[in-house]
Every structure is written in C-alpha cells, then in structure tokens.
Amino acid sequence: MGETESVEGRPLDEQELVEQARGGDARAYAVLVRRYQDLAFRTAFVIAGGSADAEDAAQEGFVKAWYALPRFRAGSPFRPWLLAIVANEARNRRRSGRRRDDLALRVAEDRPSGDAAPSPEAAALAGEQRKLLLDAVGRLGENDRQVIACRYFLELSEAEMAAALGCRPGTVKSRLSRALDRLRAAMAEPGPLAAAPDARQGGDR
Amino acid sequence: MSHRELGLEGALADLAAALEFPPTPDLAAAVTARLGEAPAAAPAPPSPAARARRWLAGLAGWRRLAAAGLAVVLLAAAVLVASPGTREAVARRLGLRGIGVELGGPPPPTVTTTPGGRLELGLGDWVTLEEARRRVAWPVLVPATAGLGQPDAVYVNEAVPSGGRVDLVYRARPGLPPSPFTDVGLLITEFQGQPTPEFLKKVTVMGVVEQVTVGGEPGYWFSGEPHFFTYRDAAGTLREEQTRLAGNTLIWQRGDLTLRLEGELPKEEAIRIAESMR
Numbered sequence: 001m002g003e004t005e006s007v008e009g010r011p012l013d014e015q016e017l018v019e020q021a022r023g024g025d026a027r028a029y030a031v032l033v034r035r036y037q038d039l040a041f042r043t044a045f046v047i048a049g050g051s052a053d054a055e056d057a058a059q060e061g062f063v064k065a066w067y068a069l070p071r072f073r074a075g076s077p078f079r080p081w082l083l084a085i086v087a088n089e090a091r092n093r094r095r096s097g098r099r100r101d102d103l104a105l106r107v108a109e110d111r112p113s114g115d116a117a118p119s120p121e122a123a124a125l126a127g128e129q130r131k132l133l134l135d136a137v138g139r140l141g142e143n144d145r146q147v148i149a150c151r152y153f154l155e156l157s158e159a160e161m162a163a164a165l166g167c168r169p170g171t172v173k174s175r176l177s178r179a180l181d182r183l184r185a186a187m188a189e190p191g192p193l194a195a196a197p198d199a200r201q202g203g204d205r
Numbered sequence: 206m207s208h209r210e211l212g213l214e215g216a217l218a219d220l221a222a223a224l225e226f227p228p229t230p231d232l233a234a235a236v237t238a239r240l241g242e243a244p245a246a247a248p249a250p251p252s253p254a255a256r257a258r259r260w261l262a263g264l265a266g267w268r269r270l271a272a273a274g275l276a277v278v279l280l281a282a283a284v285l286v287a288s289p290g291t292r293e294a295v296a297r298r299l300g301l302r303g304i305g306v307e308l309g310g311p312p313p314p315t316v317t318t319t320p321g322g323r324l325e326l327g328l329g330d331w332v333t334l335e336e337a338r339r340r341v342a343w344p345v346l347v348p349a350t351a352g353l354g355q356p357d358a359v360y361v362n363e364a365v366p367s368g369g370r371v372d373l374v375y376r377a378r379p380g381l382p383p384s385p386f387t388d389v390g391l392l393i394t395e396f397q398g399q400p401t402p403e404f405l406k407k408v409t410v411m412g413v414v415e416q417v418t419v420g421g422e423p424g425y426w427f428s429g430e431p432h433f434f435t436y437r438d439a440a441g442t443l444r445e446e447q448t449r450l451a452g453n454t455l456i457w458q459r460g461d462l463t464l465r466l467e468g469e470l471p472k473e474e475a476i477r478i479a480e481s482m483r
Contacts, residue, residue: 030237037232051227062236067330130220137217152217153224184213
C-alpha cells in the first residue's frame, strides 16, 4: 500500500509525513491518504456495512483528520488515531437506519490454492465451508461481527481495534473472546442467533 | 487458548485470505480537493475541547462534557433529530439543500454509551463563540432571550457544508428542560442553505409539521413520532437519515441562513427564542 511513495523523491516514514502534514503540507497528507485509504475504506465498510457509506465515511474521516492534525500528539501512532475518526464517521452513517448488506463481502470462488500446507482446520474449510463461516459471522450481532472482522479480516492491532470499535484497549481481548464464543455457537447451530449483543456488551465503557 | 479456538481462528484467517472487499475508491484525489475548501491550518481549540476530543482517553472528562458530547455525536451523524416516543421531529442536514421527512420506519437507534460513540470530531471544532464568528463568513446568531445566557459550548465546522456550520449547545436549566437522554436543554444549528420546495410539500402533506412564522420568515415546527428524513447532499445524492434527540424541533430561515432549534420546549417558547436571535 504505497509504502514506497515519497515526497520530493525521498521515501518518508509515517512520522515524517505526519509532521509535514501537521505543518500544512497537503502533498504529504495525500501520501498518507494513499497509504491508508485501503485500511480506512475497509474499516469503514466493516462498520457501516455498505460501500457507498464506507466511501463517504473514509473520505470525511480523512478530511476531518486533516483539520484535527494540530491536535494529534506528535510521535504517537497515526493509524489508530485515523481509524478512530474514520470509524466514528462510519458509525454515524450506520446509525442512519438505512438498510444495508451487513458485511456483504464475497468469498473468492477460485482462489489459487498455492498455499503450502495450511493447517488441517483451514484446509478443510474450502469453498462452501468458507461461505458457511462467513454466513455465521454475518448472523452475529453487530458488535461481535465488527470485532471479528477487525481482528481477522482487517488484521488490526489491539490498539487499532480499540480505536475502530470505540472501546478501551483493555476490553478488546475479552470482546473478541466473547465474539468467538458466539461464533462457535453459531457454527454449531446454523440458524438465527440470539440477538441483543449491544445490551450484552454494554459493560465496555 | 483452546484447540477449538485455534481451529476457529485458523478458519477465520483462511476465510480472510479468500475475502474480497469492494474496491477501494481513490480517496486521495477527493480528499485533497476538499482540503482546499477551507482555510489552511485550523487554530487550536480551547484546551477543554482538546481534552474532550480524545475520546478514547476521555473518560475522566466525560461526565462534565457529557451533554455537549452527546450532542456532538447526534449532530455528527450529520443530521438531525427524531425523537423517542411521543414527540419529535426532524430536520435536515449539513447545509445541503433538500430535505424530506417521512413518518415511520424502525425506531431510532439507541444512543450508544460507548466512549467511541460519543465524543468525536464529527461536529466540528469546539471553539469559543468569537472563534466561531471568525471562522465563518456569515454572522453567527445567538439568542438574546432573557435568562438564557451564553451557550455552554460552541462548535464550528467550516468545511462541511460549504459555507460552514455552527452549533450552539445549552445545558438544561430553569426554563430549559433536559432531554430524556442528555442534560442538553437546547441545541441550535446554523448553516447556509434552504429547504427545497420538495421538502415543504412532503411536510405539509404528512401533517406532522406545522408551518409557522418566525420573525416574519417561514419556519416549520416538528413534533410527533420519530421521523425518517431524506436530503440531497452536495453531490446531489439523495440520502436517508434517521437519528434522534429528544424534544421538538423548529427550523426556520433568516436570509440565506437556515437555523434549527431543538429542545423539550413548547412551540411558543421555541419561537420566542428563535426570534430573539441576533
């Protein structure tokens, strides 16, 4: 994702780019946007549930982050900070009450199976089984679905997950663990899963 | 971690490798274009605001800021109002022309209590009233009703919509009952833009909005069941929003400004406050 992009021909690391952007350098900021747009868009997609909302949220998030840069703590990690802003935009759009295709991701049909020696569990999960699993994830409550998607589909760090989900970093692990429990139950008993995850997870604050 | 858990996690990792996300749009171009819309560097906000914005770490300051924070979020949803149970209303969004209101639909989402759901940057910058006035080109109006005093918090977003938007938050106080969800007593939003004729028609047909006059100019008083509303954004896309804030809503015009006032207020009181704005 653009790790080799540079300003003035010189590769810049994230901190340098952030510093330049803080100083008002829109070109440096554009490099950051390109670098993180996949991450931002996909995170927004997981939370908002639709690509139009995700695009809106990611774009709005980047614009707001630009104006918020003067308040960014120098030296702290940029990704969680950005994700917090983008995810909030996505949540705001999700709250709009519009119907959406939750986690309407597709499983690639013909993924070249060049991976050598997958784990036995993973190997067993070809095609149909991947769909079943995705289906089960889709039947989870919103919070469970999001924490699983953030961890496994977006491969976010704990700090990034906390930022994206709007919870304290200390609660991420237990949230994920509960979500996996419910996913396991959903896999065991196909069909509608008991709802009300929001109420259950209200203790995160 | 149990064997079974490793198995499930392995399966999720396997699934992740086979997942296809929708293609990422080119955000850099769109974002860069929008950075030019507003003045360069945003001045630093007052320090309580900075504290409030750190929403992940902001739990300590939360109680004090709860009122404003919740309001922030509700507005951040880019919209406006609808209400629980008996009354309430709707309005519009971000200075974009065109709003429609529809009755019904699913109940509004519950206001979340997670920290991430509350304080965030969506409303704009938390600034002083003077700062807000410096940052938008139009005159920011403030109610002069006796006893109301100055707003407890002021937010400005000069980038969205075009022309900017200012929000005034008043905490509940004698004469300003709190909403059932927050201790916000009054929320006033100002932006440039006008409801479309389409909007007016819908409102009239449904009969849930009353046409009123505010200082000689047209206004609308919303009360009743939770509403859906639609609006047309800057790109011309029709969008649908639904959110809630307790209380009734008055929307009115003053020149090329559209103003919106929300609170648990009777109509006459809302209009009195609206007319006092200068």
